[in-house]
Amino acid sequence: MDTLFLHGLKAETLIGVYDWERQQRQTLLLDVDIGTDARPAGHSDNIGDTIHYGEVAEALRHNLAQQQFLLLEALAEHVAQFLLDDFGALWVRVRVVKPGILAQVREVGIQIERSRAADGMD
Numbered sequence: 001m002d003t004l005f006l007h008g009l010k011a012e013t014l015i016g017v018y019d020w021e022r023q024q025r026q027t028l029l030l031d032v033d034i035g036t037d038a039r040p041a042g043h044s045d046n047i048g049d050t051i052h053y054g055e056v057a058e059a060l061r062h063n064l065a066q067q068q069f070l071l072l073e074a075l076a077e078h079v080a081q082f083l084l085d086d087f088g089a090l091w092v093r094v095r096v097v098k099p100g101i102l103a104q105v106r107e108v109g110i111q112i113e114r115s116r117a118a119d120g121m122d
């Protein structure tokens with residue numbers, strides 16, 4: 001399988017379990033890997049034969065700005081399902097980092113992998 005990826009995508013959303021986190025959106029960093037078949041576009045050289053990464057970035061930012069979550073786990077599940085459902089991804093890896101949230105820790109986050117074939121069982 002081929003992988004289309006967007007790494008270091010900044011997205012704002014309301015997220016967190018503490019009261020102060022419910023007051024305003026925070027900026028998260030997402031690494032998104034999308035399993036796809038790149039051969040049709042590789043042969044045709046036509047944007048219509050692939051997943052447009054600009055559209056993925058815009059749709060994700062727009063969608064997350066309208067959502068709210070308590071946990072990074074819930075946000076990652078939401079993003080994975082969004083990519084499988086709305087962009088026809090065959091498989092996705094979603095890594096979410098919440099920057100600067102813990103002192104003395106470089107990065108905190110979650111990474112999940114989900115696939116269409118497993119139908120939510122993985």
Ligand SMILES: Nc1nc2c(c(=O)[nH]1)N=C([C@H](O)[C@@H](O)CO)CN2
Nearest residue numbers: 015016017018021070071072073101
């Ligand atoms: N496994 C997780 N642990 C924690 C989360 C989370 O989303 N997943 N979130 C928090 C708080 O919101 C934290 O970001 C604020 O310090 C704590 N632990």
